[in-house]
Amino acid sequence: MIFFQKEIVLQPYSRGFHLITDVILSEIPEISKIKIGQLQVFIKHTSASLTINENADPTVRQDFESHMNQMVPENQSYYIHTYEGSDDMPAHIKASLMGVSVQVPITGGKLNLGTWQGIYLCEHRNYGGSRKLVLTLFGS
Numbered sequence: 001m002i003f004f005q006k007e008i009v010l011q012p013y014s015r016g017f018h019l020i021t022d023v024i025l026s027e028i029p030e031i032s033k034i035k036i037g038q039l040q041v042f043i044k045h046t047s048a049s050l051t052i053n054e055n056a057d058p059t060v061r062q063d064f065e066s067h068m069n070q071m072v073p074e075n076q077s078y079y080i081h082t083y084e085g086s087d088d089m090p091a092h093i094k095a096s097l098m099g100v101s102v103q104v105p106i107t108g109g110k111l112n113l114g115t116w117q118g119i120y121l122c123e124h125r126n127y128g129g130s131r132k133l134v135l136t137l138f139g140s
Helices: 021-028 030-035 059-072 087-099
Strands: 002-012 016-019 037-042 048-054 101-107 118-124 133-138
Touching: 002 021, 002 087, 016 048, 016 059, 021 030, 021 118, 021 133, 030 087, 037 048, 048 101, 059 118, 087 118, 101 118
Parallel strands: none
Antiparallel strands: 002 133, 016 118, 037 101, 037 133, 048 118
């Protein structure tokens, strides 16, 4: 069994949902050594998240952003945690709803994603800055 772990820093992304599958793969060429295994991607932040979804049509990512903003609106009178701006508490809620990690099977040295699947960075802040990911690869 092989274990490999690496922490990477993503460039700052604008608020929204962004495909980062290729960024991740470029940072972890060791994946080619795994015949069968798993890749876990974990984000070390509380106002951004990760998910897997449509990788072809960018309108899906726009619809995700629109829906999340309707579901978790800014400027609600009941928010107490507002120290960092109107997008702060909604960003924490969105991150908890979406999740902080994804796990993808590896088969034959490649991610075993569906035809239309990709890994998204879900940036929930207007100015979130760079984001740190921990990539954990294991298998044989």
